[in-house]
Every structure is written in C-alpha cells, then in structure tokens.
Amino acid sequence: MSSQKKRNFQIEAFKHRVVVDPKYADKTWKILEHAIHEIYNHNASGLSFEELYRNAYNMVLHKFGEKLYSGLVSTMTQHLKAIALSVDASQGPLFLEELNRKWMEHNKALQMIRDILMYMDRTFIPSTHKTPVHELGLNLWRDNIIHSPNIQTRLKDTLLEIVQKERGGEVINKGLMRNIVKMLMDLGPAVYQNDFEKPFLDVSANFYRGESQQFIECCDCGDYLKKAEKRLNEEIERVSHYLDAKSEVKITNVVEKEMIESQMTRLVHMENSGLVNMIVDDKYDDLSRMYNLFRRVPTGLMLIRDVMTSHIRETGKQLVTDPEKLKDPVDFVQRLLDEKDKHDKIINLAFNNDKTFQNALNSSFEYFINLNPRSPEFISLFVDDKLRKGLKGVSEEDVEIVLDKVMMLFRYLQEKDVFEKYYKQHLAKRLLSGKSVSEDAERSLILKLKTECGYQFTSKLEGMFTDMKTSQDTMQGFYEAMGPALTDGPTLTVHVLTTGSWPTQSTTTCNLPPEILTVCDKFRTYYLGTHNGRRLTWQTNMGSADIKATFARGQKHELNVSTYQMCVLMLFNNADRLNYKEIEQAVEIPAVELKRCLQSLACAKGKNVLRKEPMSKDIGEDDEFYFNEKFSSKFYKVKIGTVVAQKESEPEKQETRQRVEEDRKPQIEAAIVRIMKARRVLDHNNIVAEVTKQLQSRFLPNPVVIKKRIESLIEREFLERDREDRKLYRYLA
C-alpha cells in the first residue's frame, strides 16, 4: 500500500447554472404573449397565475423589462385594433352595447394582465418613468378605440341622439348610458369633456334656444315658466342618472341662459300674464316659480324688483291722487294698509322674504304716500276713527296690531310734524268729548310715537292727558266746596286746559246764557282762589251741553249740542220767533260759525229742532227761525253737536299748513345755530345738507326757507358772511 496524502475537501456552493440564453427572453416572452392572447380570448382559466407571474418576474430580473413592456404594448394594441373593427361593424343600437361589452372585457383582461405583470409595475416602470400597466391599458383603449375616427364620431353622435330622444319623452337605457359615460370619465377628464361634454353642451344650447323661441310664442308667462322649470329639473335628473356630477352646473347654466336669461324681459312684461298681472292677481305659485328661476340668473332678481317697484309706485300714485278715493280719509288709509298687506304677503310667500324686495316696497310706499300733502292728516283721521269707535270690543293684541300698522305708515311720512299737529287736534277733540274707546290704546300709541320720535314729540300730548286727570280732581274739589250753592243751577263740568299743551284755538266772542254765566263765574272764583296768578279763558268753541227740551205734545227729548248751539236754543225760551240778525246780536258769535251752527239746528234732517223760513239750505241774513214744535225722533237722546274730528275744509287746511310752516322756522334756525356753533365756519351748500339731515326725522326742509333763515340770522347778527368768500358763513359768538 502507498502513503495517504491529505487533501482539502472543499464543498462548493451549489451554483445554479443560469443560462443567460438570449433565446431565453424570447421564449419567456412567447409564453406571456400567449397568455395575453388567451386572456383576450376568454381562455384565461387554463392559465397558471403563478407560472406567468414568475416568468414576468424573471424577465424583469434579467433585465428584459424593456422587451416585456414593448411586447405588452404591441400585443394589446393588436387586440384593441381588432376590437375596434368589431365594434365599428355593429349596427344601430348594438353599437353602444358592443362597445360597453368590449370595455368591460377589456377591464377584466387588464386587471389580470396587471396582476401578472405586477413586479414590472412596481419596479421597472417607476424607475424608467413609463406609464403603469393599468393606465397604459386605458390609454391604449382610448387611442385605439375611442379615438379611432369612425368610432369617435359615431360614439358622440349616438350619445347625443339618445339624450335628445330622452328630451323628446322617449324611454332610454339609462344603465347603458351610465356605463358608457363612466367609461369616458375613467379615460380622463379631457376625454369626457372633449368627446362628450362640450358637444353635449353645444347641442343642448341650440336645442333650448329653439325651444325657448317656440314656447315664448305660444305660451303665457306662467306656462312658460312651468316648462322652463320642468326642463331644468329634467337636466338635473339626467346628470344624476348618467352624467358626471360636475356637468350639472354647466348644463343648468345652459338652460338658464337660453330659457330664462334670454327671455326674461319679455316674460316679465308679457301682456295679461306678466309679472304685474301675477302681482295683481296674487298668483303666489307663479311668482314663487319666477323668483326661483330668475335668481339663478345674474340680473334676474333685479329685473323683478324693478318692475315690481315701478308698478307699486304707479298704483300708489294713482291711489293718492284720485279724488274719488280721497273722499273718505279712513277708507283711503285702509286701502293703503291693504296694499301694504297684499305686497307683504307676496314677498313673504313668493319672494322668500327677500330683504331687498322689502326695501324696495318700503321706498315705493314712502315715495307715493308723500305725493299727497294730505297724507299726514288722513292717517291721523284714520287713527282717530279707530280710537273713537273702530277698536271697540277688539282684543288687546289686535289693538296692538292695528296701532303697529299705523306706526308703519307714520314712518313713511316725510312731514311728521304735520301729522303731529293733526294728531294733537284730533286727540283734543277725542278727550274733550269723552269719545275715546280706551285710554290704554291711546297711551300705547303715544308710547310708540315716543319711542320712534323722542320725548319732545309726545310731551305735550301727555300734558293733555294730565290736564284731563287734573280737571277731574278740580271738579271734585269744586263740588265739595260749593256743594249746596250749586244745587239749583245747571250742572257744570269744566276741563281746565294748559295753553301750551293743547292745540291753539283763537278765542271767539260768545254770550253765554245768564244761567250758565252764573255757574261759570262761580267756578272761576273757586279756581282762581286756589290757583294764584293764572288766567282762565272760556273756550266756547269747544264745549258741549245736554239740554232737556219739551215739544208740542209734551214729548221730551234730551239734546246733546255744542255750546254755540246751546246759546242759540236758549234764546227760544223767551221767544218763539227770532230772525238771524236778532240771534246774531244776542249771542255775538262770529258769522261763519253762527251760520254753521244754525244750519245744523234747522237744516239737518232728523235734527231740526228749529224751523227756518225760507226752507233753503243756506242761511241768509233775513231768515227767520222758529222753535220747531213738531220735531220728533225715535230716540230720547238726540245728538246734534258737532265736535267730531273731520277732514278739514280748504281754508282750514291752508291755515294749518301756514301754522306748520311758521313752526318750522324756529326749528330750522335752531338747527342752523347748532351746526354753526359746532363748525364755526361752513359754506352754504354744506349748511343746507346738514340742516336737512338733522331735521329729516320731522320734516323735509325747503332749501329756499333755509336760505331765508340764514339771512334772518345774519340780520340778527348770529352769523356773518366771510369777507373773501361770499359763500362761506361764520358763526358770531
């Protein structure tokens, strides 16, 4: 035996002999290619996912990614081209169905392919910035199918045709539409927009343009709006059923523009059915529809508002300048309130309580109410009517409602000081005749006026109430003090009025009958005894009296008369016949008043306690008057007095207006002085502007009157003109 040599025994690692066989890549690719074919031919079930994945993985690993990718591209393209032919070959309605079916198949295939090629998707593609598989699949579909010339046009036309059919009322396959549209959306926004949406919007615009023309010729406004609304809703529904949600605003814009915006002026002004007619006829539904449709369009609401405003102004103007409607002031004001209520309701129910509409309504009312200079007087008469009898038996809440409505009208008045004057007059009459329905209601209204206009407005009014209360106490004191001495005279009730608080009346002469004079003097003595330094003047033109009269067959009546009437009637206690001149001499009442008084006693039906010869309506200087023995009345108490507030006669109106103007002068001067004291130096136009602003809550001052007041102040050395600039005024301390 030979000697043993030690040998190092090395175990080498098992080297897998990877043969980088160029043919290897081809072979692998062929396998994959075959797989793709099978997938497209619906034979995927025979494939092994694991094997295919591994093959793809190996190719990428051995740096054959490029080959794999380009192979994928060409294979897929090949198949898609074939699909395109097949789709294009289908006829009529089958076109979309075929397209849809092929699309779904493609998506399934694409998914499988992507799964197989997942490794490449995750490594090779990102590093080489190539399009990922799924996206690639979509792009290829887009380029080879959708954008193949025939299909592109045919697809677009078919889709639009279907939409048109639906608009025509036909039933369509919404599901199919949805799928096709979704396909376009999946292919990217550019595809959806260019291949469908843009043409869709263009065609729709043309369609609706035509429809709007057609409808406007044959429909009235209300019907047109209904149709437009219907179309609009249809489009919204269409979008929800099978279009991209983003298309909604675009298509609704088209409908709004073609059906609403282009026709809205014509609609609003349509004869017999336009906006004005709807308002007049209270067509809430139609108006609401118009509002909701027009608000979608930039100037739609403005159009409605403007037309409504000029309509209200016009009707309002007619209302306040129509002599027929002005005959009864209470009725007139009630109409104003009704108009306001009507339009408030329209704005509430149909115009969504839109504030701009409310403002337009308010400014319109303000405009036309002030067109009639008698508005303040009439509103005061309305209030007077309510507070005298209109609110009898009405609940407290309802009273408040009526008073609030009155306040609303009051706010519209520009000449609030005129209202104040009349209100005072009418309140005085109500208080003195005891004709107020409820003192609470009176006080409530005064409180509202105070809140609106401040303390000065109402301080005098409150003074009137105080006087009434005080007078009650005074009367009590009088009767307690004088008790026994008064039992056989007539019963006297005196209201002592503080001069500043009550409306000014010029005192007139009047000879009271001796019985009355006696008791009046007793009161005077009593009063002046307890109130030093005061002066009392009897206001004979504001008083009233209750007289018991006995007629021919012993009938007795109690007559409620004014003081003047009492003086005249008492004369007939001592004479059966008197002529005008004798009466005039005896009572010394001024002619105008006396004639009116005699008319009410002798010429009024049912109240003629005197008889006149001749029987004419007017009082002549030679007329003779007799006590009317034959007077009769159903009622025991007969009211003949006239101390109720009425619409003023022309001369009275002038007088009141003059007094208002006189009252305004000191107010304007006070404002000027206030302003100049603060500013020291100011030019003419600015003074006028400031004065107007300061006084606007009471009345609108006339610039000419302001100028005159300034000149008066210059003369009285409150102001002077600047030596250099004659338009500038300076305050003189």
Added chain:
Amino acid sequence: MNKLGRGHRDKVQQFMTITGASEKVALQALKASDWHLDGAFDVFYSQPHPKTFTDTRHLEELYNRYKDPYADMIMADGISTLCNDLQVDPQDIVMLVVSWHMKAATMCEFSKQEFVGGLQSLGIDSLEKFRERIPFMRSELKDDQKFKEIYNFAFGWAKEKGQKSLALDTAIGMWQLLFEEKEWPLVDHWCQFLQARHNKAISRDTWSQLLEFARSVEPTLANYDAEGAWPYLIDEFVEYLIENGIIVK
C-alpha cells in the same frame, strides 16, 4: 417847473390846487404815476402826509354858518345852504361822498364833530377849498374799492335811526343814484321787481350782496350760479327776469 412841457405844467397846477400840496410834492406824485392825475391823487392821498394845516377858527365859522338855530347840528336847511354855496345840487351824489368822508351817521344831518372832523381830514377850511375839492370827490366814485366803501356806507347812512333795515323807497332812490355812476344795466328791472314782488324793507346783507351781484354776474346772467349762496331776494329776482322773458336762459 420851467423844464416841464405845457401839459405837464397844467397838471402840476391842477394837482396843487386840488390837493393844496406844494409844487415839490405835486411833481413827485405826478412823476410816480406817470403823469396821470388820478393816479397821482391816489399816490398822494394814500401816503401819510403831514396834516395840511387847517385853520380851526375858519372851520368854526363855517360850522356856525350852517348850524341849526335850535340844535347843535347842521340840519336840512343848513345842508341846503351849504349845497347852494358849493354850487352843487343837494341831490347830487357828491354829497354822499362828502357824508362818507365825514362818517355821517344819518342823511340830512351833520353833527359838529362829523362836520369839522370830516373837513379837517380833507384839509378843507374854506368854502373855496371845499369847492375846489368837489371834482376830486367825484373822481373817487370811479375807484372800485372806494365805491364799494361808499356804497356800503350809504346803507347805514340812508336808513332811519334805530331801524335795522332800509325802507324800500329810499333804497330804490339810492340804487338809482348809485348805479347811474357805476352803471348796471339791470338796475331798473331790479327796482321794478322789488316794487312788484317784495314791498318790504331791504336788509343790510341784501344791500351789500347786490353790489357783488352787479359786479360779478353778467347782465345776461350767463355766469349766474344758482348754488352761489346769493340772498333769496336776488334768486327771486333772477326767476322774475326769466319768467318775464327779460332774460332767456
């Protein structure tokens, strides 16, 4: 003086007579105003110059000549006599200028203070000097600034003592007089308008503003500004002119 040309010599002579100044002063003033008499007067009177000597005794005599027998004032009769002596019509507007110099409070009377003081300031102590001064005083009306002062002075002077405003008739008379001097084409219409529409006294503000109006607003009313803060009476006047077609706008 001999070196001067004839025209200039005459002017110097005139100047000396009217102002009572010396030849030297006369030459100075005339040279300064480029030999225009009016300008020379301005120059002379605007300079503070040594008071020209006036004989107070003479002034006393003059005053006593015209003074009213019962009061220490010159009244209407005295003024009449004065005008006679001056050979000037009592209605002549130059009397207004005289009154202005005297700072007279009311028309148709001069207090001693006013009379004597006024004449002193004018450097007059004799009737002769007074007479010679009349043309100069007339010339003062041509000066815009002086006219304005005289015009505004006239209001206080012409109105009744103790009244704030000027009676309409007097005002109209004054306006007609004043605007004869300083012409204003609308003066007659203005007076007619007042008589037809206003019939009340004129306030001081209206009086003074009227001059502004006459000066700044053209007779065609082309540049009349309705927002120009003119007294309301003037605004009404403009309306009157337009209403009656006198002016067409």
